[in-house]
Amino acid sequence: MNHPPAHHPLLEVRDLVVRYGPVTAVDRLSFTLDAGETLALNGPSGSGKSSTALAVLQLRRPDGGTVRFEGRELTTLTERELRPLRPRMQPVFQDPYGSLNPRHRVRDAVAEPLKVRGAWHRSDGPARVAELLDRVGLDPSYGDRRPHELSGGQCQRAGIARALASEPRLLVLDEPVSALDASVRAGVLNLLSDLQDEFGLGYLFICHDRAVVRHFADRVVELRDGAGTGRVT
Numbered sequence: 001m002n003h004p005p006a007h008h009p010l011l012e013v014r015d016l017v018v019r020y021g022p023v024t025a026v027d028r029l030s031f032t033l034d035a036g037e038t039l040a041l042n043g044p045s046g047s048g049k050s051s052t053a054l055a056v057l058q059l060r061r062p063d064g065g066t067v068r069f070e071g072r073e074l075t076t077l078t079e080r081e082l083r084p085l086r087p088r089m090q091p092v093f094q095d096p097y098g099s100l101n102p103r104h105r106v107r108d109a110v111a112e113p114l115k116v117r118g119a120w121h122r123s124d125g126p127a128r129v130a131e132l133l134d135r136v137g138l139d140p141s142y143g144d145r146r147p148h149e150l151s152g153g154q155c156q157r158a159g160i161a162r163a164l165a166s167e168p169r170l171l172v173l174d175e176p177v178s179a180l181d182a183s184v185r186a187g188v189l190n191l192l193s194d195l196q197d198e199f200g201l202g203y204l205f206i207c208h209d210r211a212v213v214r215h216f217a218d219r220v221v222e223l224r225d226g227a228g229t230g231r232v233t
């Protein structure tokens with residue numbers, strides 16, 4: 001008999017703990033995130049937002065708790081076991097220039113994840129890169145440029161195109177528009193909204209700006225000293 005797969009959230013974080021020596025940056029934080037949903041982590045500087053992002057992505061191994069992604073518990077996996085899952089959870093960081101290698105042309109930065117997961121074919125690879133650039137609102141001719149030849153907003157769009165090339169299910173967006181001019185923030189947020197609708201992406205959205213959070217998030221976890229102090233819907 002065929003049973004339908006049991007429903008599980010895209011991401012389920014339970015009692016997450018991150019410590020730096022004597023400092024407890026994240027103190028038993030729990031939340032869940034479904035596909036197609038945006039959950040914001042909001043809180044003052046030093047409340048543990050970035051530490052949570054790194055621990056969810058297993059870029060820093062947590063000191064306690066569990067992180068289930070698509071039903072798999074990540075904290076007990078080895079680096080080797082994590083490798084095939086990593087493309088499915090992609091970070092987008094605050095500094096748009098920091099996520100791209102300054103020496104690489106944009107088209108190579110976007111092509112790299114395709115090559116890494118064996119999805120690059122000489123016949124259609126360049127067209128796929130052009131399509132991704134177009135999808136994030138960049139003229140494909142920008143593929144010839146290097147990051148310093150782009151504005152901050154264009155560079156963040158290129159970083160999003162690179163993230164999409166991995167065909168992720170989850171984007172961990174750590175202050176993705178905070179370094180951008182106010183005039184280009186709305187454009188990047190609208191792009192993220194459109195991509196979420198199109199691909200059903202889950203967003204863990206880290207942001208200290210309450211007005212942006214209210215506008216963009218479905219649910220909010222308020223952080224204070226590393227602990228969730230309650231949810232606002």
Ligand SMILES: Nc1ncnc2c1ncn2[C@@H]1O[C@H](COP(=O)(O)OP(=O)(O)OP(=O)(O)O)[C@@H](O)[C@H]1O
Binds near residue numbers: 023049050208
């Ligand atoms: N690499 C590190 N080594 C030591 N302590 C750290 C490290 N990274 C963060 N911390 C400490 O952990 C706590 C949480 O920091 P974290 O960067 O996660 O907070 P945040 O909410 O993202 O802050 P911000 O909004 O300023 O980025 C702070 O007390 C910080 O000083």
